[in-house]
Amino acid sequence: MRHLPPRTRHLTPLARATAVAALVLGLASCGLFTGPEEDGPALTAPAGVTAQAGSATSVHVMWNRPASTADVGQYEVYRGAERVRRLPADRHMVDVTGLRPRSRYVFTVRARGTDGALGPASRRVTVTTPAAVAADRAAPTRPAGLRGSVAGGTSVSLSWQPSRDDRAVASYDVYQGTTKIHSVGGRETRALVTGLRPGTAYAFSVRARDAADNTSPASPTVRLTTRRGKGGESAGTGTAPSGFRASSRAADGGYYLDLTWTPPDTGGEVPAYQVFVDGSQATTVMWGEGTADAAKYSFYIGEKPGERHRVRIRAQLPDGTWGAFSAERTVTTG
Incomplete structure (x- = not known):
């Protein structure tokens, strides 16, 4: 303890610790001791x-x-x-x-x-992974009829006709120029590409792959320009659930809201939906695997009759971002 003032050498351990703390506080008040630097923002999960x-x-x-x-x-x-x-x-x-x-x-x-x-x-x-196919050297046919539409400032929707293969198509790879940027399953003929820049021109093509990794020639190229706007805006209306309906019913001494809709065609799984009531998020519905032509969900809203509520939903897209909101519906309990 040679660095302590002389009077602290013969103090008890508790008194010595108190003296050291007082010394550090004094130096800090004079700006001579700043302590460890504050940590920056912590990383979150991808x-x-x-x-x-x-x-x-x-x-x-x-x-x-x-x-x-x-x-x-x-x-x-x-x-x-x-x-x-x-x-x-x-x-x-x-x-x-x-x-x-x-x-x-x-x-x-x-x-x-x-x-x-x-x-x-x-x-x-x-x-x-799918089953291996022995001695398969035949590549799938070129995807035909590639079409695209702009789904907002940061996303586009692509669709194409299915390729043919002597066994089966395992996946479709979406290319931006010569770079592969997305993949969907072999039964899918649509893809929603997000994370793009607003007001930017892009060229997309699609290739089919089979289980033996044989790859087809590239489809014809489709050129799209995203809409101008803020990059933080959500994807366009093409990502919104359609046919959204909301109704009220009485059960168990209270009232429930029954919601039905058609999932957006995103070219992949919709893992979750957010339900908003009166402008605030009420719940997140975790969705199971598989797609459906129609979806439905019910939840408890309260005991009082005659209450009006505004309801809308939005889907989580395959890349984890949130799509556009559905139409808003107004429901009165009872």
Whole structure:
């Protein structure tokens, strides 16, 4: 304790600790001791993680950057507990290869900050690779009839005619120029591409892949320009649930709201919906696997008759962002 003032050398441990604390506080009040610097914003988990089997031995994993403002240095992709890929901060997708056919895999993604700190894991996504096809060297036919429409300032919707294959099409890969940016299942003929820049011209094409990783020639190119506007705006009206209806019914001494709608055609799973009542989010409905022509949901709203409520919903898109709101409906209990 040679650095303490002489009078503290013979103090009891408790008194000595008190003296040290007083000394530090005194130095801090004079600006001579500032203590440790405050930490910056903490990394959050990457959003919108999806996984699509591209072939019997590969899976295409995609994600969005974390919502936090912390600087990302790189991303780490995990298969179960094993880290399988590291990617720079400007990459948000990767093909994980060398997998087993007809096998189930779980993937997560973590961001690592520029300071080396590792952020939390994303949500777990599960995918099953298709069965292998022996001696398959025939590629699927070129996807035809590619069409596109602008779905807002940051997204476009693409559709095409299905390709033919001697076995089966395992997936469709969407390209922006020469770069693969998205994948959907072999039964899908639509894709919603988000995360684009407002007021920007893009060229898209589609290729089909089979379970043996044979890839078709590229479809004809479709050129689209996103709408001008703020980049933070939600995707356009094409991402909104359609045919939204809301009604009230009495049950169990109270009132329930019954909601029905048609899911938006996003080219992938809609994992969740947000329900807004009177301008505020009332609940989030986690959706199961599979698509449906119509969807419905009911929830308790209160005991009083004659109350008016404004209701609308929006869907979570396959990349984790939220789509446009449905039409708003007004419901009166009782």
